[in-house]
Amino acid sequence: MSENIRIVKLLNTPEAGGEYTVAGWVRSTRASGDIVFIVLNDGSNLSGIQLVLERNDIPDFERFSKIATGTAIQANGRLVPSPAAGQQYELAVIKLKIVGESNPDYPLQKKRHSFEYLRSIAHLRPRTNTFGAMFRLRSKLAQAIHRFFAEHDFLYVHTPIITASDCEGAGELFRVTTLPPNSAPRNEGGSIDFGQDFFAQKTGLTVSGQLEGELFAQAFGNIYTFGPTFRAENSNTARHAAEFWMIEPEMAFSDLHDDADLAEEFVRYLCRFVLNDCAEDMAFFDQYIEKGLIERIRTVAEADFARMDYGDAIKYLQKANTNFNFPVEWGLDLQTEHERYITEQVVGGPAFVMNYPKDIKAFYMRQNDDARTVAAMDLLVPKVGEIIGGSQREERLELLERRIGDMDIPREPLWWYLDSRRWGSTPHAGFGLGFERIIMYLSGMENIRDVIPFPRTPRHAEF
RNA sequence: UCCCCAGUAGCUCAGUCGGUAGAGCGGGUGACUGUUAAUCACCAUGUCCGUGGUUCGAGUCCGCGCUGGGGAGCCA
Secondary structure: OOOOOOOOHOOOOOOOOOOOEEEEEEEEEEOOEEEEEEEEEOOOOOOOOOEEEEEOOOOOHHOOOOOOOOEEEEOOOOOOOOOOOOOOOEEEEEEEEEEEOOOOOOOOOOOOOOHHHHHHHHOOOOOOOHHHHHHHHHHHHHHHHHHHHHOOOOOOOOOOOOEOOOOOOOOOOOOOOOOOOOOOOOOOOOOOOOOOOOOOOOOOEEEHHHHHHHHHHHHHHHEEEEEEEOOOOOOOOOOOOOOEEEEEEEEOOOOOHHHHHHHHOOOOHHHHHHHHHHHHHHHHHHHHOOHHHHHHHHHHHHHOOOOEHHHHHHHHHHHHHOOOOOOOOOOOOOHHHHHHHHHHHOOOOOEEEEEEHHOOOOOOOOOOOOOEEEEEEEEEEEEEEEEEEEEEEEOOOOHHHHHHHHHOOOOOOHHHHHHOOOOOOEEEEEEEEEEHHHHHHHHOOHHHHHOOOOOOOEEHHHH
């Protein structure tokens, strides 16, 4: 590490007077006669630090008064109280070194840019205020998530990225293969012979770590995964990406209500965390991205989440004075417009919808005694919609096997999953939370492509 | 994949009835002893997304394509 001090640390220095060296990238240069102001940002905070250059104090003054936006510099000077409004301290520069030149072609101007434009220069956008705040938040949130589970004694398990189970029912897989694309070996029938592939079977990138997570829960009690997840769906929306990160806890000896309890505590923990530990960046989001964000998050951090049965949600929707585009009827899945009505109009905050009809849910969900619903839950939040999907899992071998049969799912590849119900099976439950979706919810950002450093969506894998 | 909207200067956009393009910001130059997206003055900048058509004439109208955005489905 260099002798440079991080700007965020320097600005937290209790008193001025010392001599320091900072290094970063120029955000703005303002020259006025014999004095030049440079806003320098090193990524450690939002504001950066104001450098002050005076003609009499610094050699090469003329040259430095024309430093272009984007230039990488290292500056040495004295930390002094700022005589002007806008900042507490500034750095009275004695020595300045240009580390990497920039020029007027630098695509980031001293003005607001649209998110669409910034997506086209994703390699440079982390140097903007919004994306600086965004990726600091993302980093800290990831660490907070690990801390939450560590504090609750959950085991962190790395489930495989490459998987052979394409029957998880969570979406299209990206294929993983080393077979030559134009001359793949064929069976007699003409289909591709995956027996000759690297893994001697058809494999893809994981769409969920849940099934493997369940196996670990049956040994460690409480576990979680937190890793990349891939869906090859041709989804073109503000909240879908082909590559995203998912958090999937799984708890043995637990039911659906324990599951919702965990989800609620988890989301509330993250709300409190960003308010307390990301205050400067959150204030920025509150001012420029979503007015009232902080108040909204504070409310969520304090309130209990609503819980309602799917059946009751249907009743609310049928009573609603709204013309929905899609029919509302017991047995049909809730559409986005319905979910939004529930969370935004009925509840006005986060809401769990629980116990869905079994016919619209995955095979592994636990069948309720009413024989027509399963112990599933979705957590819906205003603006983002579904942020968590979870369930209690079917732990009874016989019922699980029957369900697999009813749904025509090949059972052979799932032999190990079924084995977990054979010896020492326990009631257990878990959920999946999209990392990007919680970031969107907590920051007010409305497009998933703006909360991922280099997003992968259909037709986009540049950078 | 479906529906809708858009593509004009580096960026954000305006462009009337079809008559060969303009503003703000950004940039350059100069002025200014403390600025906060500094201010003031002056200066420069275009494959009007591509392609085919209609027309005396197309940024403008029509077809096709490409790209981007919004919504839906899939879901986290």
